[in-house]
Amino acid sequence: MKFYITTPIYYVNDIPHVGHSYTTIAADVMARWKRLNNYDVFFLTGTDEHGAKIAAAAKTKDVTPQKLCDEMSAKFRQAWELLNISYTDFIRTTEQRHSIAVEKIIQILFDKGLIFKKKYEGLYCVGCERFYVPKDLDESGCCLFHKTKPVLQSEENYFFKLSSFQNALLERIADPHNEEYIEIQPEERRNEIIGKLKLGLEDVSFSRTAIEWGIPVPFDKEQTVYVWVDALVNYIAAIGYPENKSKFQKYWAADIHLMAKDILWFHSVIWPAILIGAGLSLPKKVYSHGFFTLSGSKMSKSLGNVISPKELVDKYGVDAARYLMATLIPFGHDGDISWQGLTLQYNTDLANNLGNLISRTVKMAEKYFNLTVPRTEPNLELVKEVANILKRSFAQNMDNLELHKASEVLRSAITLVNRQIEIDAPWKLAKTDTNKLASCIYSYLQTADIIAMHMLPFMPVISEKIWQITGASGNINEVAKKYFADTIIPATGFSISAAQLQASEILFPRIA
Ligand SMILES: [Zn+2]
Numbered sequence: 001m002k003f004y005i006t007t008p009i010y011y012v013n014d015i016p017h018v019g020h021s022y023t024t025i026a027a028d029v030m031a032r033w034k035r036l037n038n039y040d041v042f043f044l045t046g047t048d049e050h051g052a053k054i055a056a057a058a059k060t061k062d063v064t065p066q067k068l069c070d071e072m073s074a075k076f077r078q079a080w081e082l083l084n085i086s087y088t089d090f091i092r093t094t095e096q097r098h099s100i101a102v103e104k105i106i107q108i109l110f111d112k113g114l115i116f117k118k119k120y121e122g123l124y125c126v127g128c129e130r131f132y133v134p135k136d137l138d139e140s141g142c143c144l145f146h147k148t149k150p151v152l153q154s155e156e157n158y159f160f161k162l163s164s165f166q167n168a169l170l171e172r173i174a175d176p177h178n179e180e181y182i183e184i185q186p187e188e189r190r191n192e193i194i195g196k197l198k199l200g201l202e203d204v205s206f207s208r209t210a211i212e213w214g215i216p217v218p219f220d221k222e223q224t225v226y227v228w229v230d231a232l233v234n235y236i237a238a239i240g241y242p243e244n245k246s247k248f249q250k251y252w253a254a255d256i257h258l259m260a261k262d263i264l265w266f267h268s269v270i271w272p273a274i275l276i277g278a279g280l281s282l283p284k285k286v287y288s289h290g291f292f293t294l295s296g297s298k299m300s301k302s303l304g305n306v307i308s309p310k311e312l313v314d315k316y317g318v319d320a321a322r323y324l325m326a327t328l329i330p331f332g333h334d335g336d337i338s339w340q341g342l343t344l345q346y347n348t349d350l351a352n353n354l355g356n357l358i359s360r361t362v363k364m365a366e367k368y369f370n371l372t373v374p375r376t377e378p379n380l381e382l383v384k385e386v387a388n389i390l391k392r393s394f395a396q397n398m399d400n401l402e403l404h405k406a407s408e409v410l411r412s413a414i415t416l417v418n419r420q421i422e423i424d425a426p427w428k429l430a431k432t433d434t435n436k437l438a439s440c441i442y443s444y445l446q447t448a449d450i451i452a453m454h455m456l457p458f459m460p461v462i463s464e465k466i467w468q469i470t471g472a473s474g475n476i477n478e479v480a481k482k483y484f485a486d487t488i489i490p491a492t493g494f495s496i497s498a499a500q501l502q503a504s505e506i507l508f509p510r511i512a
Pocket of ligand 1: 125126127128129143144145146147
């Protein structure tokens with residue numbers, strides 16, 4: 001089975017910040033989860049590099065647009081390397097494989113009569129690089145995202161007959177039984193899209209004149225393809241469209257397009273209309289997550305409150321930063337993040353709960369058994385209970401991208417083991433029953449290993465470290481694949497073979 005997941009391609013007029021990281025970490029968690037479930041995963045990210053804003057920024061810096069794009073695109077790659085993002089491919093819209101795909105799609109739509117030339121006058125927001133109609137703007141006539149007044153622009157452009165797709169889109173978006181159903185998530189935004197669709201669609205401009213930094217329209221070199229249309233095509237260009245047919249057929253359609261809510265319309269309406277027009281199948285799911293504020297204010301360069309991936313990693317370490325970002329806000333909804341909130345969650349979930357479980361267990365193994373726990377029957381009841389808690393809802397939450405809920409399930413499993421340690425009171429058993437003591441410690445180690453396997457998508461490095469510390473045998477990723485495929489069950493397949501532990505180190509030092 002294949003699984004194709006995408007992030008949006010990020011516009012290179014900005015440096016990677018916590019907003020980009022949020023989407024990309026979530027996609028990475030999902031990609032890693034699907035790999036553990038034996039899917040052939042294609043995980044795509046990249047950079048969006050054309051348009052007036054980039055050309056203007058390059059001019060200010062006195063460099064060519066291409067040079068600016070090279071520099072900025074590299075910053076995204078570095079950020080994803082820092083955050084241990086396991087993307088399969090990184091596409092740039094200035095690559096030839098991309099422009100070939102864009103030209104092909106535009107030509108097909110033109111040949112089918114879906115693109116026509118028209119003089120247009122409209123309200124253009126340079127920040128968004130798009131035209132708006134008055135009903136899209138706020139009471140004072142400003143762009144909802146930039147709070148600036150769009151300027152009236154008039155030009156002759158190529159238009160896409162979006163208006164003729166109203167019914168085709170409604171059928172595919174509103175009816176779950178439709179063969180080509182696109183699932184839009186979360187529900188409330190799906191309803192908004194359906195509501196807007198019912199009001200009717202206007203044809204949209206697909207090209208610009210006088211913007212040189214773009215892909216020329218194949219049948220009219222005076223015009224370049226509108227940057228938003230150009231960008232959307234990356235999702236098929238990266239998997240080989242139009243030349244590598246077998247690769248394209250293998251991975252298309254996308255299983256999830258992931259993005260922030262401000263670009264949901266493009267992904268759930270304009271992109272599917274293009275695909276229907278070009279005779280291609282539709283993405284299965286379009287998932288938009290919310291916006292977040294930082295300590296109550298909008299994140300902005302001018303406020304100086306932008307958090308970079310590096311700041312997150314410097315403070316919490318890579319794995320913890322990934323875990324915190326992925327789970328702090330209910331995925332899909334708006335929320336607020338703050339350093340205080342992140343640190344609190346770090347200390348609660350990681351330093352106190354998980355970190356404590358590992359360190360106290362290993363300390364006991366060291367103190368009572370010199371790190372070699374005798375092979376005994378573990379307390380299977382505890383092991384099974386932990387496995388069951390996780391089995392009941394972890395996978396379902398992960399598959400639904402409810403990452404915060406998945407982390408709640410993990411938290412309750414860890415808490416259960418920590419409580420059981422209090423109940424067992426191994427320090428008392430040490431004086432009375434060393435057999436039972438060994439059995440208890442053995443069961444804590446086993447549960448830690450089960451928890452570590454579930455933590456892998458969030459914290460790939462630390463999960464592996466836990467696996468080593470507890471003396472578990474085999475490669476954690478390989479064992480986890482078998483575990484999630486139900487081919488091994490707790491207490492048989494992955495148990496600590498020699499129970500030879502590694503001396504404990506502090507996995508999550510407390511942060512003030
Ligand atoms: Zn705007």
